[in-house]
Amino acid sequence: MAKQTPKAPEKEPKKAPGVRARVRAELTAEIKAAATRQLAVDGAAGLSLRAIARELEMASSAIYRYFASREELLTALIIDAYTSLGDAVEAADAAHPREEFAPRFVSMAKALRSWAIDKPNEYALIYGSPIPGYAAPQDTVDSATRIPVALLTVMVEGRVKNSTASRTSSEDDSLAQALDGLMTFTGRTIPPGPLAIAVEAWAELFGLVSLESFGHFENAVTDPEAFFDHAVRTLADRVMG
Amino acid sequence: MAKQTPKAPEKEPKKAPGVRARVRAELTAEIKAAATRQLAVDGAAGLSLRAIARELEMASSAIYRYFASREELLTALIIDAYTSLGDAVEAADAAHPREEFAPRFVSMAKALRSWAIDKPNEYALIYGSPIPGYAAPQDTVDSATRIPVALLTVMVEGRVKNSTASRTSSEDDSLAQALDGLMTFTGRTIPPGPLAIAVEAWAELFGLVSLESFGHFENAVTDPEAFFDHAVRTLADRVMG
DNA sequence: AAACAAACAAGAGCAGTGCTCTTGCTTTTT
DNA sequence: AAAAAGCAAGAGCACTGCTCTTGTTTGTTT
Numbered sequence: 419m420a421k422q423t424p425k426a427p428e429k430e431p432k433k434a435p436g437v438r439a440r441v442r443a444e445l446t447a448e449i450k451a452a453a454t455r456q457l458a459v460d461g462a463a464g465l466s467l468r469a470i471a472r473e474l475e476m477a478s479s480a481i482y483r484y485f486a487s488r489e490e491l492l493t494a495l496i497i498d499a500y501t502s503l504g505d506a507v508e509a510a511d512a513a514h515p516r517e518e519f520a521p522r523f524v525s526m527a528k529a530l531r532s533w534a535i536d537k538p539n540e541y542a543l544i545y546g547s548p549i550p551g552y553a554a555p556q557d558t559v560d561s562a563t564r565i566p567v568a569l570l571t572v573m574v575e576g577r578v579k580n581s582t583a584s585r586t587s588s589e590d591d592s593l594a595q596a597l598d599g600l601m602t603f604t605g606r607t608i609p610p611g612p613l614a615i616a617v618e619a620w621a622e623l624f625g626l627v628s629l630e631s632f633g634h635f636e637n638a639v640t641d642p643e644a645f646f647d648h649a650v651r652t653l654a655d656r657v658m659g
Numbered sequence: 660m661a662k663q664t665p666k667a668p669e670k671e672p673k674k675a676p677g678v679r680a681r682v683r684a685e686l687t688a689e690i691k692a693a694a695t696r697q698l699a700v701d702g703a704a705g706l707s708l709r710a711i712a713r714e715l716e717m718a719s720s721a722i723y724r725y726f727a728s729r730e731e732l733l734t735a736l737i738i739d740a741y742t743s744l745g746d747a748v749e750a751a752d753a754a755h756p757r758e759e760f761a762p763r764f765v766s767m768a769k770a771l772r773s774w775a776i777d778k779p780n781e782y783a784l785i786y787g788s789p790i791p792g793y794a795a796p797q798d799t800v801d802s803a804t805r806i807p808v809a810l811l812t813v814m815v816e817g818r819v820k821n822s823t824a825s826r827t828s829s830e831d832d833s834l835a836q837a838l839d840g841l842m843t844f845t846g847r848t849i850p851p852g853p854l855a856i857a858v859e860a861w862a863e864l865f866g867l868v869s870l871e872s873f874g875h876f877e878n879a880v881t882d883p884e885a886f887f888d889h890a891v892r893t894l895a896d897r898v899m900g
Numbered sequence: 901a902a903a904c905a906a907a908c909a910a911g912a913g914c915a916g917t918g919c920t921c922t923t924g925c926t927t928t929t930t
Numbered sequence: 931a932a933a934a935a936g937c938a939a940g941a942g943c944a945c946t947g948c949t950c951t952t953g954t955t956t957g958t959t960t
Contacts, residue, residue: 438907438956461791463704467947477910479949488947539791547787548873550702550780559878566879593889596882617880618863618890625866626859632789637800638807639858641837648834649859656897679927679936709917718939720920729918 446484448474450498453491454540461539462492462549492543493555499540500561506533507565511572519576520654526569527623527650531643534627541631545624566620570600573616574608576658581612619657623650687725689715691739694732695781702780703733703790733784734796740781741802747774748806752813760817761895767810768864768891772884775868782872786865807861811841814857815849817899822853860898864891 452470467488471478485491510529514522534541544562548554586609593610594601597617601608626649629635630642639645693711708729712719726732751770755763775782785803789795827850834851835842838858842849867890870876871883880886 442907459791461788464791466945468945478947479911480909482948483908542788545873545875547702547783550700550705554874562875566875589889592885596880596885596889598881599879614886614889614893617886618867618893621866621870621890622859622863623866624870625862625864628869629862629865632786633795634786634803634807638840639837640839644833644837645855645858648830648837648855649862652855652859683936707917708919719918720940721938723919724937 442484449481449484449491450494453495454498457495457539457543458537459539462495462543465492467491489552492549492552493558495540496544496554496558497561499537499544500558500564502537502540503530503533503544504561504564504568506530507568511568517579519572519579520658523569523572523576523654523658524650526572527653528647530565530623531627531630531646534631538631541627545628546632569620569623570613570616573619573657574612577612577615578609580658587611615657619653622653626650683725690722690725690732691735694736695739698736698780698784699778700780703736703784706733708732730793733790733793734799736781737785737795737799738802740778740785741799741805743778743781744771744774744785745802745805745809747771748809752809758820760813760820761899764810764813764817764895764899765891767813768894769888771806771864772868772871772887775872779872782868786869787873810861810864811854811857814860814898815853818853818856819850821899828852856898860894863894867891 449470452473453465456465456469456473465488467481468478471481485494506529507526510525511522514525516522534545590610593614597610597613600613600617601610626646630639630646635642690711693714694706697706697710697714706729708722709719712722726735747770748767751766752763755766757763775786831851834855838851838854841854841858842851867887871880871887876883
């Protein structure tokens, strides 16, 4: 009669990397894989634990030993998506010499768009409507950070390198305040002017990709890729030219 | 035994504006109002026909006489949202003399942001993740068009007015092709250069609002309103200055 | 080797969902 | 007055996330 308290399953058995832990990890991965497959078809809203259980030929209740709730599964998928996108963007960055800032930025931007167009539902999962009542765990926030940080870093460094010494204006103070959270991100202090320009560019990049991916270019921007390439080049010129 | 075929309810009884049609319209409005109320709390995913029926103290099956499906109700809410936002933006536009393009644009942009921050779930409904499997009816597309058209119009007109005669470059041809769908929007032909700049600005505007509304400025942009105001001014300068 | 505890899979069941069909009643039109 | 159309409600289907209980398997500890 002892109440069994399944509760939230432990992530790590601490010590033993025994057989059991291995098959557990494998099944966890299989569940995530099936979920990702389903996500690509039906989107986040259509993600059904029971459907996953059916596909894996197990009882729906058994899934709860691996993910405490649907929400926790979604969190895992969100982190995976951020990681996948972050890897893609950083790989695109690494393909260019460090000091060629503009090509690095253009390459990263294109990688971002390609990923988004390739996996629209995963893109919507991380950059679309927030799920109401879903408080993003710190894990997701951490993995989210990579992408804007990588982009902003290139832009800011590219700008301060290529620009004449920036004189600080009176407006810079209020800007520095408004962007306070970002200032301390990379450790050292960033001049507010270039930071603001970089954030604006990040917003435009995000806007271009989201507008296209979410269907708002339909019947309007006939050739989204061509326009995107043009816009990104313009962007690079403006920020770092 | 005659099969009753409730099917999709007719929108208009064609002739009689009788008593029945009036109470029908009223109930339809009440359902939409309850839905909007629920939308503001739980978002689109949490919209439940049964909950609406409970709130209105009617049988859930009765709702199907007013909306053939949950999807149709959502469509009505989407159109309402576009209309509400469109009205807000156009009102902000109308508050300035026609020839003052930059102030008009800034005013519209701020109205857009205010509306989005005020009604995050309605904003997410129209500008967030598309609902998978939901083919947007033409009605929604039509009401969606207003907003970008209004913004692009101001920007393009403001630019061609304030700029020296634009010489057409070789790149303009490919741009014109990429933006073909937009060219024919306002009737007369638009120079591709300014059009591209305007679309880029629209993307940045959309990006700024969405990033903030969807929570991506958390712990980064400390004062989103101040930053937005700065960015919009910069934007206006760049496009029409 | 035996005993114990933890991990696990499965089934039944609850409360909720969108949606359909059928049954009766009311209102409008003929 | 009769026929037709509009309407509300109830029962029911198939689905969902999630919980609890039962019985089994596995890994560790005495």
